[in-house]
Amino acid sequence: MVTKRLEGEIAPSGGPSAVVRSVFSTVGILPLLLVLAIVFFAVQEPRFYAAANITNVFRQSTYLIIVTLGQALVLISGGFDLSVGAVIAVTSVVSARFMSRYYAGNPDGEVTSVIVGIAAGLFVGLVFGLVNGTGVARFKVSPFIMTLGMASVGSGFALYYTGGSPVSGMPPLFTREIGTGRVFEVPIPVLFAIAAIIAVIFLVSATTWGRYLYAIGGNMKAAFLSGIPVGAYTASVYVLCSLLAALAGILLTARVSSGEPNLGASFPLQSITAAVVGGVSLRGGEGRIIGAVLGALFITILTNGMNLIRIESYVQEIAIGVILILAVIIDRLRDRWRV
Amino acid sequence: MTAAQASAQSGPAPSLPGERGGVELLRLSAISKHFPGVRALSGVDFDLQAGEVHVLFGENGAGKSTLINIIAGTFPPDDGTMTLRGQPIRLNSPHHARQLGVNAVFQEFSLVPTLSVQDNLYLGREHQRAGILDKSAIARGTRETLELLQFHLDPKAQVGSLSRAEQQMVEIAKAIQGEPSILILDEPTASLTENEANNLFALIERLKIQGLGIIYITHRIQEIHRIADRVTVLRDGQLVATVAAGDVSETRLVELMIGRSIEALYPAIDYQPGRMMVRTDHLSLTSGRVHDVSIEVRAGEVVGLAGLVGSGKSEIGRAIFGLEPIGHGAVEIGDVPIVHPSPRGMLDRGVVYVPPDRREEGLVAMRPVRENMSLGALGLPTFSRFGVLRRRLEGVSVREIARRLNLRPLNVERQVASFSGGNQQKVVLGRGLTREVKVFIFDEPTTGVDVGAKVEIYGFMKELCERGAAILLISSDLPELLHLASRAYVMHRGEIRAELVGDALTEEAVLANFFDRAVDAA
Numbered sequence A: 001m002v003t004k005r006l007e008g009e010i011a012p013s014g015g016p017s018a019v020v021r022s023v024f025s026t027v028g029i030l031p032l033l034l035v036l037a038i039v040f041f042a043v044q045e046p047r048f049y050a051a052a053n054i055t056n057v058f059r060q061s062t063y064l065i066i067v068t069l070g071q072a073l074v075l076i077s078g079g080f081d082l083s084v085g086a087v088i089a090v091t092s093v094v095s096a097r098f099m100s101r102y103y104a105g106n107p108d109g110e111v112t113s114v115i116v117g118i119a120a121g122l123f124v125g126l127v128f129g130l131v132n133g134t135g136v137a138r139f140k141v142s143p144f145i146m147t148l149g150m151a152s153v154g155s156g157f158a159l160y161y162t163g164g165s166p167v168s169g170m171p172p173l174f175t176r177e178i179g180t181g182r183v184f185e186v187p188i189p190v191l192f193a194i195a196a197i198i199a200v201i202f203l204v205s206a207t208t209w210g211r212y213l214y215a216i217g218g219n220m221k222a223a224f225l226s227g228i229p230v231g232a233y234t235a236s237v238y239v240l241c242s243l244l245a246a247l248a249g250i251l252l253t254a255r256v257s258s259g260e261p262n263l264g265a266s267f268p269l270q271s272i273t274a275a276v277v278g279g280v281s282l283r284g285g286e287g288r289i290i291g292a293v294l295g296a297l298f299i300t301i302l303t304n305g306m307n308l309i310r311i312e313s314y315v316q317e318i319a320i321g322v323i324l325i326l327a328v329i330i331d332r333l334r335d336r337w338r339v
Numbered sequence B: 001m002t003a004a005q006a007s008a009q010s011g012p013a014p015s016l017p018g019e020r021g022g023v024e025l026l027r028l029s030a031i032s033k034h035f036p037g038v039r040a041l042s043g044v045d046f047d048l049q050a051g052e053v054h055v056l057f058g059e060n061g062a063g064k065s066t067l068i069n070i071i072a073g074t075f076p077p078d079d080g081t082m083t084l085r086g087q088p089i090r091l092n093s094p095h096h097a098r099q100l101g102v103n104a105v106f107q108e109f110s111l112v113p114t115l116s117v118q119d120n121l122y123l124g125r126e127h128q129r130a131g132i133l134d135k136s137a138i139a140r141g142t143r144e145t146l147e148l149l150q151f152h153l154d155p156k157a158q159v160g161s162l163s164r165a166e167q168q169m170v171e172i173a174k175a176i177q178g179e180p181s182i183l184i185l186d187e188p189t190a191s192l193t194e195n196e197a198n199n200l201f202a203l204i205e206r207l208k209i210q211g212l213g214i215i216y217i218t219h220r221i222q223e224i225h226r227i228a229d230r231v232t233v234l235r236d237g238q239l240v241a242t243v244a245a246g247d248v249s250e251t252r253l254v255e256l257m258i259g260r261s262i263e264a265l266y267p268a269i270d271y272q273p274g275r276m277m278v279r280t281d282h283l284s285l286t287s288g289r290v291h292d293v294s295i296e297v298r299a300g301e302v303v304g305l306a307g308l309v310g311s312g313k314s315e316i317g318r319a320i321f322g323l324e325p326i327g328h329g330a331v332e333i334g335d336v337p338i339v340h341p342s343p344r345g346m347l348d349r350g351v352v353y354v355p356p357d358r359r360e361e362g363l364v365a366m367r368p369v370r371e372n373m374s375l376g377a378l379g380l381p382t383f384s385r386f387g388v389l390r391r392r393l394e395g396v397s398v399r400e401i402a403r404r405l406n407l408r409p410l411n412v413e414r415q416v417a418s419f420s421g422g423n424q425q426k427v428v429l430g431r432g433l434t435r436e437v438k439v440f441i442f443d444e445p446t447t448g449v450d451v452g453a454k455v456e457i458y459g460f461m462k463e464l465c466e467r468g469a470a471i472l473l474i475s476s477d478l479p480e481l482l483h484l485a486s487r488a489y490v491m492h493r494g495e496i497r498a499e500l501v502g503d504a505l506t507e508e509a510v511l512a513n514f515f516d517r518a519v520d521a522a
């Protein structure tokens, strides 16, 4: 077929494989995977599509979605963050400790104690983010080493701070309302996740901050020559990522009703997997937030489904690892097909 | 040839003594290649004889690089056949092509920045003795090749620390090193100065005599007359004509290329030097590459900065924009001394720097044209308010700029990486148009840009200059510099050797100041 090139027009390319390719290169493989997973589990286990389980999946997915939002931002900027799990753990124990201490001292000040606890948790996120950001942006430590180091610092600290045992004694307002409460039938964590998604999508697609993020991830030198304060922006991405992880940590703490030093260990790997499955490039500069969110949803559905059909958690870990590697391979292929 | 005789293990077929003139090395028939949204080549025929230089000529995006990528095995054609020395062949990788004696210098480099020059030259075909790297053989081979080319490079230098022009030399040396029987050069002189280019031409002459076939892509017409035997002109992915270089005039070539004739390549600029806009005052860099340089550029003039590769001309532009640490002296913008120049600060003062290496420092390749063009100006009220983008205005103004620069295809949502080299350069230039700019520093602004686009870019400079911008033009394209600049400085080993004004600004005068004065003394 001889299609004369038209300026700016996307000429129909030859053959079905070309169609498949162009679909892949725009939306990625994720929608297909989602459908496959849903059909597969629905056939295997009728309980999977019960209304209760669907709400359950949404609620379960919120934590991973919130963390993945931050992870996706860092990936787009050309780095990655392995410390999100540690941030969740430290946030959990610190906010629980502050909340329960304050509540023990002021049994009437339920609201204040919740605010104190949440503030303490977010502060933890801020500190981690600033340390990561400063290390990467100012001292040029590679994101891998910087956040791996902070992951170790964080999990060590969480255990040291609590002596390894859970922190309890938080007010019911926190554990019941925020942890399991609903507004108009929608679980409160889901509301938080929706707000976070909207905020991040707005940031990325409608602000200069978002645009600079892509530019820095795509070509840091070009961004610098365009007058963008690369260091400050890079640091701010790590701060935002840690703050989102802290938010997830607080919501999880409310959900499990105690401050857990072991919380969140699976999040670094899962959030990176979710983002990459969702089409965010590991090399920076590319990816869409909505893809990352769908990726997180996919991972949750997978975990939920595997639980329902009683696949052991060890096997589940194997599955996540395999998916991550496959997602990266597909990411590479997509790149090649675009050529 | 020198060097790698010993290493010919991965042996590209050596050219036979009898294989000279008239022997067909390569033939392509009805080659087509399609990229998403673009038909890059349709039904192109091409052949290459031993002992000839066959030039590929055509506008930006005509499909030249695509064609040589197919010959070099980067990707297969969608359609068409290829024969190598009479044998039908399907290449499955650049490595495969190299083994068959097809070596290429691509428009975009393929060097490992963290390795030294010599390690890059021998990458993939290292000398070994019993499985151990034979470093001395590698060093010797590298020295010999560099000497042959008369490229003055340190074999031990890290490639990442070299300038674009120097990297280009390494690329060329690497291609020669493999003892090819077909050598492909995609705009090899794009950032070389006369001197290095002359060395390359001399070498090409010698290689021709040895029976190599050379495919040469260039946008510089004067080079065609200098070295070409035949010229194949492509337009919009189609073969226009293959002609003998001796039979065709420059005007005719340009006509074939763009389908119409161009009156004048260089515009007449009406210079009205006004206020002092940029000045360096006894500037020296901590790197030592620039020493005690004082230059000035006024509003309404184009000032040229000439010099050989490594003479420090690029560094001056970079220093003004805050990209090189300053040791002594000062940079002044409109009489105000700038203590610590930085890109941000300079942009805010209306200074724009267009870097020579668009891929390294200019473009965010995977993002669309729109985002690339507006990148430096997003903070301005036209593009954002309180940090929130004004997408519609952005689209409108970027499309307007793209139209002015005649971007092709005219689609600002396309990924920059999928544009041809010359059109990518327009995107970099376009960035300077998104904001109020008083000073332009252009470092090799027409590298890899076709004649038609050059006319557009020169016209654009004329317009800027006549509207009162100060332009510092750093260029190794001597005709360009001579025609556009009203005044020029010639650099030599990091210092200003001469300032040439008006009638004194001639080719002889510039060239005379390029080289060491030892000749005069003798």
Ligand SMILES: Nc1ncnc2c1ncn2[C@@H]1O[C@H](COP(=O)(O)OP(=O)(O)OP(=O)(O)O)[C@@H](O)[C@H]1O
Binding pocket: A338, A339, B035, B036, B038, B039, B040, B058, B059, B060, B061, B062, B063, B064, B065, B066, B067, B107, B408, B409, B417, B418, B419, B420, B421, B422, B423, B448, B450
């Ligand atoms: N990887 C790619 N993906 C999509 N389109 C491409 C790709 N590479 C080239 N093209 C398109 O194919 C056409 C031919 O490009 P090519 O690079 O061969 O041009 P060229 O003649 O070498 O131009 P230049 O002189 O600017 O280097 C152009 O329209 C270009 O946009």
Ligand SMILES: [Mg+2]
Binding pocket: B064, B065, B066, B107, B186, B420, B421
């Ligand atoms: Mg090209």
